[in-house]
Amino acid sequence: xxxxxxxxxxxxxxxxxxxxxxxxxxxxxxxxxxxxxxxxxxxxxxxxxxxxxxxxxxxxxxxxxxxxxxxxxxxxxxxxxxxxxxxxxxxxxxxxxxxxxxxxxxxxxxxxxxxxxxxxxxxxxxxxxxxxxxxxxxxxxxxxxxxxxxxxxxxxxxxxxxxxxxxxxxxxxxxxxxxxxxxxxxxxxxxxxxxxxxxxxxxxxxxxxxxxxxxxxxxxxxxxxxxxxxxxxxxxxxxxxxxxxxxxxxxxxxxxxxxxxxxxxxxxxxxxxxxxxxxxxxxxxxxxxxxxxxxxxxxxxxxxxxxxxxxxxxxxxxxxxxxxxxxxxxxxxxxxxxxxxxxxxxxxxxxxxxxxxxxxxxxxxxxxxxxxxxxxxxxxxxxxxxxxxxxxxxxxxxxxxxxxxxxxxxxxxxxxxxxxxxxxxxxxxxxxxxxxxxxxxxxxxxxxxxxxxxxxxxxxxxxxxxxxxxxxxxxxxxxxxxxxxxxxxxxxxxxxxxx
Numbered sequence: 001x002x003x004x005x006x007x008x009x010x011x012x013x014x015x016x017x018x019x020x021x022x023x024x025x026x027x028x029x030x031x032x033x034x035x036x037x038x039x040x041x042x043x044x045x046x047x048x049x050x051x052x053x054x055x056x057x058x059x060x061x062x063x064x065x066x067x068x069x070x071x072x073x074x075x076x077x078x079x080x081x082x083x084x085x086x087x088x089x090x091x092x093x094x095x096x097x098x099x100x101x102x103x104x105x106x107x108x109x110x111x112x113x114x115x116x117x118x119x120x121x122x123x124x125x126x127x128x129x130x131x132x133x134x135x136x137x138x139x140x141x142x143x144x145x146x147x148x149x150x151x152x153x154x155x156x157x158x159x160x161x162x163x164x165x166x167x168x169x170x171x172x173x174x175x176x177x178x179x180x181x182x183x184x185x186x187x188x189x190x191x192x193x194x195x196x197x198x199x200x201x202x203x204x205x206x207x208x209x210x211x212x213x214x215x216x217x218x219x220x221x222x223x224x225x226x227x228x229x230x231x232x233x234x235x236x237x238x239x240x241x242x243x244x245x246x247x248x249x250x251x252x253x254x255x256x257x258x259x260x261x262x263x264x265x266x267x268x269x270x271x272x273x274x275x276x277x278x279x280x281x282x283x284x285x286x287x288x289x290x291x292x293x294x295x296x297x298x299x300x301x302x303x304x305x306x307x308x309x310x311x312x313x314x315x316x317x318x319x320x321x322x323x324x325x326x327x328x329x330x331x332x333x334x335x336x337x338x339x340x341x342x343x344x345x346x347x348x349x350x351x352x353x354x355x356x357x358x359x360x361x362x363x364x365x366x367x368x369x370x371x372x373x374x375x376x377x378x379x380x381x382x383x384x385x386x387x388x389x390x391x392x393x394x395x396x397x398x399x400x401x402x403x404x405x406x407x408x409x410x411x412x413x414x415x416x417x418x419x420x421x422x423x424x425x426x427x428x429x430x431x432x433x434x435x436x437x438x439x440x441x442x443x444x445x446x447x448x449x450x451x452x453x454x455x456x457x458x459x460x461x462x463x464x465x466x467x468x469x470x471x472x473x474x475x476x477x478x479x480x481x482x483x484x485x486x487x488x489x490x491x492x493x494x495x496x497x498x499x
Contacts (some may be wrong), residue, residue: 019159021047021130023322024166026137027178028052029365030061031291032169037075037124038316041429044323046129049151051170053134061113063302067389068104070410074426074475080119083112090301092349092383093207093214093356093443095371099384102463104410106388108302135159139167140179141496142285164323166314169308174293180284186277186357187351189237191358193229193270193298196249197279198264201226206257208357214256215357225267230256233360237273244271274354282311282336290315295343297350298478300357306389307346311339317429317473321497326450328497338394349386357471396478397494398487401466403480408432408471409463413456415458423453431478431496433488434464434469441468441485446499447492456486470495 023039025032028050039046064084072078086408088107090099125131139150147166151159168176170429177184193215195270203226206218214232230252246266253261278295281289291308299305315335321327356367373379385391393405403409411422425432431451433440440453451470458464467483470491479491 003189012319019047019132019161020044020163021161021163022320023047023455024049024147024161026166026168027170027293028117028121028131028133029169029171029291030113030120030305031125032167033117033124034309035167035169035290035312035316036129037120037127038312038429039320039323040124040127040129042317042320042324044320047163048124048129048131049135049137049149049161050131050133051136053154056237061299061302061305062110063305064109064111064116065302065306065388066099066101066103066105066107067392067394067407068306068309069109070103070407070423070475071102071309073410073421073423075123076427077119077123080122081109081111081115084109086110090384090387092207092374092387093300093353093367093370094210095356095367095374097374097383097387098380099388101384101388101390103379103390113305128330132159137175137179140176140287142166142287144285145334147286165286165288165319168293169290169312169317170293172292172296173489174289176287177279177293179291180287182284182289183280184277186347187275188324189273189275190232191238191354192235192271192273193231193358194244194249194252194269195227195229196246196269198226198228198246198261198268199267200226200439201228201261201264203259203261209355211256212361216256223456225241226264228253228261231316231358232256233358235285245270272299274358276347276351278340278347278355282340283333288315288319288335290339294339295347297347298354300350300353301387303346303350303387307389309345310342310392312388313474314339326497328494331495331497342392345386358371392476394476396472396476396491398479398491399481401480403466403469403477405462406477407470408434408475408477411462411464412459414459415454415456420456425452425456426471426473426475428452431473431492433468434471435462435468436462436466438467438483441481441483443485443488443492444499445495450496451492 022045025036025048028048036046036048086109088100090097134154135151137151141148147163149161168174202493206216209216217229219227232255233253246269250262282294290311318331320337322332396405408422413420433453435455466480469477470479472478478495
């Protein structure tokens, strides 16, 4: 990893009366940090405001899926993650699911949230994002032409922030969502899981094990820490219970498995439930929402973190274009239309998986039917693509083409005498007109500040079956067609605006 940026070592914590910026990002978790980096990459002045005084030490989400790994590759961040272990065996509702699919990063990549946050923070601050720690937000106002936010430091000093836009990335208990009274429909919590990271345990590993009295998971990592999760069938959510004590975990574990884990040393204990909600609108004027601030779901298989990171990746380039006034009409609104549809689909599969995991004995017949269906390759690949984020297809308009609206397939290319990948070509954060095995089609050269044009040769077996493709900055194909470029001008104007 590169040497830390000075702001990385000492983010702002002291009192300031006012702060003017272009975008305020509330919450410096992985979603907020990725969004801040995407904005800073495009020259936008962005300020992150974070309630914590320092980095989060809890491990929390630790799974990155294939599409998220592709996103990090497109920003050159994979090397900073080191060599995380990968497991191609995933699950759907606790039933084994092989996640092998075409692409460079199939499976589940195990990266502690502390590590992913550190990598994203260094990247974002290195690009010029500003981080203000130790401040609690207590007011947000959209004035139509700008946004104002009021916060207080942990020492009681007031801070007022003014910006063109504000994005809430402040988690499932979003302060911004509460302050704006945003409509958050869905289903309330019914069941809960207790979870803990524990040192000093010597118990068998359990992979989504359903026992007569409940559900249990135990997984020991190379550092000797065991993550346990437990649900006793019939246990319902206790309102306002707060974070659990380790005694609750040991009691439930004993009830379900018969094992005594009281000798372990808990490092982190929490509870989560199956509440399932999604915002009616991801955009409220100049206030937008991303990640768990926009949707609340049970964190099954790491989908919550990956869904939020992909929200940020979709929003970053669109919001930057809105700030610098190059966005075509409707571009920023497409953030809601695209990501709310994806969010609803993910929350739907999570509801199904929660029932398969935590439903009582009467759910066994349904589990048996699904286990049989998973032996069919078409079912397996469809569920694997859904879990991995590789099935997303946006409505980008224009004539039908197999690539249109899909992510640009990761592909090895030759540009002149050099080899590269499609991920390499997305590093600039601009759009990409990629001409394949021939000269590029004609396009308005006045958009050259927004779209890179590259001519490349494909390798044998390449999935890029088009004369040329126009790719959005988030890696999705906005246009694909023949080398004559029919329809290209319309697609470029729709997604990149007028010169």
